[in-house]
Amino acid sequence: MGRVLGIAIWVITILSVLMFVTKHWWFPESISEHGPAVDHQFMITIIVVGVSFAAAQIGLGWVVWKYRDSASAQRATYSHGNNRLEVIWTIVTAVVFISLAVMGQRVWASLHLHAAPPGSYQIEVVAQQFAWTFRYPGKDGVFGRTDPSLINDEGQNFVGLDETAPNAKDDIQVSTLVIPANQPVELILRSKDVTHSFFVPQLRFKQDLVPGMKIPVHFTATKVGKYELACAELCGMNHYKMKAYMLVLPKDEFMELTNLPPAQFLTKKDELLNKYQLPQY
Amino acid sequence: MAEATHDEVHRHPAPKGFIRKYIFSLDHKVIGIQYILLALSAVLVGMIMSVLMRVNLSWPGSEWSILGTLFPTGAPGGVMSDSFYLSLVTMHGTLMVFFVLTTAPQGGFGNYFLPIQIGAEDMAFPVLNMLSFWVTFVGFIVLLTAILAEGNLTVGAWFSKLGASFAGGTGTVGPIGGWTGYPPLSALGPIAGPGQGAGVNLWIISIAIFCVGSLLGALNFITTLLNMRTRGMSLMRMPLTCWAWFTTAILALLSFPVLLGGGILLLLDRIAGTSFFIPGGLFVSGSLVPQHNGGSPLLWQHLFWFFGHPEVYIAILPGMGATSHILSTFARKPIFGYRAMVFAIFAIGMLGFFVWGHHMFISGMSPYSAVAFSILTLSIGVPSAIKTFNWLGTLWGAKIRFTTPMLFAIGFVSLFVAGGITGLVLGQTSLDFFFHDTYFVTAHFHLVMGVASIFGMFAATYFWFPKMFGRMMNETLGKLHFWITFLGVYAIFIPFHAMGMLGMPRRYANFGEYAFLKNAHSLVLFVTVAAIITVGIQIVFYFNFFWSMFKGKKATDNPWEATTLEWTTATPPPHDNFAGVMPTVHRGPYEFAVPGAPRDFVMQTEPEGVEVAAGLGERSGNGGNGHKH
Numbered sequence: 001m002g003r004v005l006g007i008a009i010w011v012i013t014i015l016s017v018l019m020f021v022t023k024h025w026w027f028p029e030s031i032s033e034h035g036p037a038v039d040h041q042f043m044i045t046i047i048v049v050g051v052s053f054a055a056a057q058i059g060l061g062w063v064v065w066k067y068r069d070s071a072s073a074q075r076a077t078y079s080h081g082n083n084r085l086e087v088i089w090t091i092v093t094a095v096v097f098i099s100l101a102v103m104g105q106r107v108w109a110s111l112h113l114h115a116a117p118p119g120s121y122q123i124e125v126v127a128q129q130f131a132w133t134f135r136y137p138g139k140d141g142v143f144g145r146t147d148p149s150l151i152n153d154e155g156q157n158f159v160g161l162d163e164t165a166p167n168a169k170d171d172i173q174v175s176t177l178v179i180p181a182n183q184p185v186e187l188i189l190r191s192k193d194v195t196h197s198f199f200v201p202q203l204r205f206k207q208d209l210v211p212g213m214k215i216p217v218h219f220t221a222t223k224v225g226k227y228e229l230a231c232a233e234l235c236g237m238n239h240y241k242m243k244a245y246m247l248v249l250p251k252d253e254f255m256e257l258t259n260l261p262p263a264q265f266l267t268k269k270d271e272l273l274n275k276y277q278l279p280q281y
Numbered sequence: 282m283a284e285a286t287h288d289e290v291h292r293h294p295a296p297k298g299f300i301r302k303y304i305f306s307l308d309h310k311v312i313g314i315q316y317i318l319l320a321l322s323a324v325l326v327g328m329i330m331s332v333l334m335r336v337n338l339s340w341p342g343s344e345w346s347i348l349g350t351l352f353p354t355g356a357p358g359g360v361m362s363d364s365f366y367l368s369l370v371t372m373h374g375t376l377m378v379f380f381v382l383t384t385a386p387q388g389g390f391g392n393y394f395l396p397i398q399i400g401a402e403d404m405a406f407p408v409l410n411m412l413s414f415w416v417t418f419v420g421f422i423v424l425l426t427a428i429l430a431e432g433n434l435t436v437g438a439w440f441s442k443l444g445a446s447f448a449g450g451t452g453t454v455g456p457i458g459g460w461t462g463y464p465p466l467s468a469l470g471p472i473a474g475p476g477q478g479a480g481v482n483l484w485i486i487s488i489a490i491f492c493v494g495s496l497l498g499a500l501n502f503i504t505t506l507l508n509m510r511t512r513g514m515s516l517m518r519m520p521l522t523c524w525a526w527f528t529t530a531i532l533a534l535l536s537f538p539v540l541l542g543g544g545i546l547l548l549l550d551r552i553a554g555t556s557f558f559i560p561g562g563l564f565v566s567g568s569l570v571p572q573h574n575g576g577s578p579l580l581w582q583h584l585f586w587f588f589g590h591p592e593v594y595i596a597i598l599p600g601m602g603a604t605s606h607i608l609s610t611f612a613r614k615p616i617f618g619y620r621a622m623v624f625a626i627f628a629i630g631m632l633g634f635f636v637w638g639h640h641m642f643i644s645g646m647s648p649y650s651a652v653a654f655s656i657l658t659l660s661i662g663v664p665s666a667i668k669t670f671n672w673l674g675t676l677w678g679a680k681i682r683f684t685t686p687m688l689f690a691i692g693f694v695s696l697f698v699a700g701g702i703t704g705l706v707l708g709q710t711s712l713d714f715f716f717h718d719t720y721f722v723t724a725h726f727h728l729v730m731g732v733a734s735i736f737g738m739f740a741a742t743y744f745w746f747p748k749m750f751g752r753m754m755n756e757t758l759g760k761l762h763f764w765i766t767f768l769g770v771y772a773i774f775i776p777f778h779a780m781g782m783l784g785m786p787r788r789y790a791n792f793g794e795y796a797f798l799k800n801a802h803s804l805v806l807f808v809t810v811a812a813i814i815t816v817g818i819q820i821v822f823y824f825n826f827f828w829s830m831f832k833g834k835k836a837t838d839n840p841w842e843a844t845t846l847e848w849t850t851a852t853p854p855p856h857d858n859f860a861g862v863m864p865t866v867h868r869g870p871y872e873f874a875v876p877g878a879p880r881d882f883v884m885q886t887e888p889e890g891v892e893v894a895a896g897l898g899e900r901s902g903n904g905g906n907g908h909k910h
Contacts, residue, residue: 001683001760008768009695016699016775025779025804027715028797041711049702056669056698063676064691067612068683075874075881077678081618085674086667093666097705101659104709105652112648112710129474129566148562148569160564193565194466194473195578197643197718201784201797204715210578210645211465212560228795232718232786234459236466236474237364240789281799 002068009061013054020046028201029279031223031248035204037107045100111205116186116218123179124188126159127196127209129236132229132244133158136172139259144168151192158192172262176269177246180254181224189215197233200246202279208233221248226276247272293402295856305415307407308856312414313393314749317742319418320385321823324735326425327376328816330369337361339809341791352432355454364475365432366790367457372428374460375484378592379491380421382734386599387533388414388498390741391526393749395502397847398520400511400864402857405504409497417494420487427483431455431476440479446552447479455480459788461589464558464581465565468550472566485548492541495533502530511846513866517623518885520845520870521616524623525602528630529595535634536591543584550576557581582644586637593730594633597697598626600737601668604693606870607740608675610843611687613881615871617674618667625664625671632661642713651710658708665701669694680874680881684841685759689740692767693733699771700728703778718788721781724774732770739766742826747840751852752833758825762818769815776804844882845870 019025030039067076124135124143137143144167151160161168179185189198191209199206207217231242249257249272257268296302306312336343342360349359356365396404404410429436430447432454440447457476458467462484471478506527510519546557554572558581561574609616616622638646638654672694681687703725706712716722739762746754780801785792792798792805839848846866850859864886872883 001688002681005683005688005691008764012695012768012771012775016771019775019779020782025782025800027782028784038711038714041709042706042715045706045709045712049705052666053698053702056673056702057695059673060676060691060695060698063673063679064681064683067676067679067681069613069680074680075876076612076614076680078615078874078876079617079678080615081621081671081674085670086618086621089670090663090667094660094663097659097662097666098656100705101656101709104659104711105655106711107714108642108648108651108655108710112651128564148564151564151569153567193563194469195463199718199784199786201715206643206714206717208644211563212576212578213645215645228797230784230786230795234367234463234466234788237367237457237476239367240363240786240791241794243794278796281796 002064006061006065009057009064013057013061017050017054020050027204028281029223030204031202031221031225031227032204033220033222034107034111035202035222037110038204041104041107044103048096048100111217111219116216117184120184120186120218121180122186122188123177124159124190125177125198125209126190126192127198127231127235127242128153128158128192129194130238130242131158132175132177132242134174134177134244135159135161136174136258136265137167138170138172138262140167140170142167144171148192170261172265174266174269175244176273177229177244178254178257178269178272179221179246179248180251181221181248183251183254184218184220186216186218189217194235195233196231196235196242199230199232200227201230202227203246206232224248224250224276226273226278228278245273247276292861293857305411307403307411309392309396309404309407309410310749310854312410313389313391315414316384316388316392316417317390319414319421320381320389320738321826323376323380323384323421325823327373327381328819330373330376332813332816333361334366334369334373335809335812337366337790338792339806341793352454353434355432362454363790364457365454367459367788368428368432368454368476368480370788371456371459371484372424375424375488377731378460378596379488380417380424382596382730383491383495383592384417385738386596386603386734386741387502387526387529388417390603390738390745391502391529391599392498394745394847395523395526396505396509397850397854397858398523398845399506399509399514400846400859400866401505401509402859402863404501405509406501409501413494413497413501416490416497420490420494423483423490424487427456427480427487428454430479430483432480437479446482456484458484461585462547462581464547464550464576464578465560465563468547468558468576469563469565469570470551472568472570474566482548482551485544485551489541489544489548492537492544495537496541499530499533499537502526503534506530511863511866517620518866518869520602521605521619521622521626522599522602524626525598525605528626529598532591532595532598532630532633536588536595539584540588543581543588546584547581579641579645582641582646583637586640587634589640590637591630591633593726594630596730596734597737598630600693600734601626601697603737603741603744604690605672605675606845607686607690607744608672608694609871609873610744610841611682611684611690612676612679613682613873614675614679615869615873616671617677618671619869619871621667622671625667628664629661629668632657632664636661639708639713642710643717648710655708655710659705662701662705662708665697669698684743685754685756685763686740686744686841688760688763688767689736689743692763693736693740696728696733696736696770700725700730700733700774704729715784716781718786719781720777720785720787723787724777724781727777728770728774732774739763739822744841745847746826746829747836748847748852748854750830750833751836752829752831753836753840754829754833755825758821762822762825765818766815769811769818772811773808773815776808780804842880842882844872844884846885849884849886
């Protein structure tokens, strides 16, 4: 039984490690400035994880193989432990784990402990049960006033824009997130009803949208294309259908689009959605 | 305690009536078995739900006529609706976390064996003990009604008589907020969509009742362990199981009140119009919500996870205790580093109170506190690693007997490593950007808090069954159960990591909407097949359990040649555990392979002088003979 169990543990270990090593199921392509750093930190971590996992399992497999009961009358080794070993493995794991923890804050700090860089393009993201609305400030670059009592989903006023306010006239509400490539964007995240979460796998970015809060986040996309945006926080019956597209446009194409008046913006956006294709998976 | 200090025989006979003996029993052993039976019922329902979920993910639109009969609104024509899927997600999580992983390890085996292992006649407060079980049982019934109140028209009609808050049978199912029940979704009531009505109220009430039951239990465990140890049973001579149950009880005592408070506030938000968790200015399902203002959704998350993270350790620490105990017994070797194991259990328990924020990195919480939580989280890996090293140390140089309990204990070590180690990934803020709420998380916690804990309980069941029922469980069936389950759980949960790598979000009723999940379909199907087989083989366990109770081979008092006090008494133990003669303890709990001793194990009750080589037990300072003051 000991041999069989030892082999079973080794086989499980090898298959599990292979699943990661072959990278058959792996991250989608990274398309943000901070993405490669996330992927790099993951590689370092998964190597530490993989080595520790394999060492522990191979060790476990080995002891159950080696120390299975045999017919001999000899007893097991009488030992209550070894304090030197305890100290060594405590210190080694503490150093490795805490170093990983400290390294694991770098990307986080670069995005969350710093304000958006100057020149970031601001877009408001408003989530509601099973739909996303993205608001652009329009040509004047200033968002108009909103008020929840003005929300009118049938009238396409999802964010409650006060159309009489001075800066509101050119504000655009659209169901696709369009951002420029290679320019920082700042998203102002909020929710009208329950908690949702903004997740674009290729961006390596996720953030909850919490009712009652305005959460500013920033990142820079680096690759032009069309991507899927998913809701990652359970928000009700149609949670899994709460999907939108994110278009990353070349800077000039983006500028041209955002300078259009609302109606033309929407027509042009539809054209662009057809022009760009989702990545090949 | 008088019995412990005098050798006079002072018996406490068992009550005669069936009701006082088996139903409203004050005997910790009967209560322990009641908890185990409760867990066996809850886990059966929870497993069936997981299979239904897997089937729906792999073959959406499958027809199950029984579902259509039970839940005519949630599964019209027997086809599961999306909201029904989410109510399964919620119920599966709640049942498993509360009524399986918190009941069997602590209320079940802890209740039965903690008093015997420390040489006590019963728990300190037998009435409280009885109440803690029956309160928990009521919680279980209330939870089951939560899904039926809205999904089943008949049950719904009964509940409707209780007033508007419980009006069921509304054409929906529920509750559908996940086991974490984040507000405002869980706080707003029916306007937030199907499954947010009576079912959620009952779900909250069920958890609140459960909190009360666990609190009563925790008080009892702590008092019993501190006050009722028999002569010679110093703290450092206790079996590691007792340390694990003790630490678990402290965690429960400090964490359940917080959840209870949170649950009451959430219920008030729903039925009394308060706004603890609901901010102002909400616009839900086409209309404003003017009656609420000033609440904070994040407050709930803090309260919930302040409980929720220690809860993970409440689930797994007893499994660690049982595993340490069983590994040493069948390795025929003292536990390696007893003292380090005790410190590690305590360190895990206490650190567990300072890491709850890692569930909330991306919640909108301050990103600075996320950094602190992240570093504390990875520190908890250190005592976890210490435990793993000591388990391997215990097996090193052993003479392993591969009984079924030993196989499950070894399986525990393997699964604990596999599940725990990905905490190094998920605990890092920068990596959580991608992995938060993906299947990578689902893989992590199912392996470590779900399956590893359950393996600890399987090991405990096969190990202590002979003492509890006086008969052995069938070894052949036990081994069959082990092999399929061990391979099966890996086949289910390792592929979850791959789904997580693709970015697959949890709690999706269907993955077909997203192109980036296209490559996951083969994995999803593979996991479903593995899950059906693994759940199916549990029939063998249930059969073995109940069949052996009546037909199993008769057990001797110490069939495993183990050393601790439960193996010194009759089988099953008498009502007062030691027939009025309280044992005296002379040594530590894991004295196997002692050189010079006549047998390869020395019972804790055997007087000193058995070993020829005097003083061997003290050499390492690792608890061989406990404290010698």
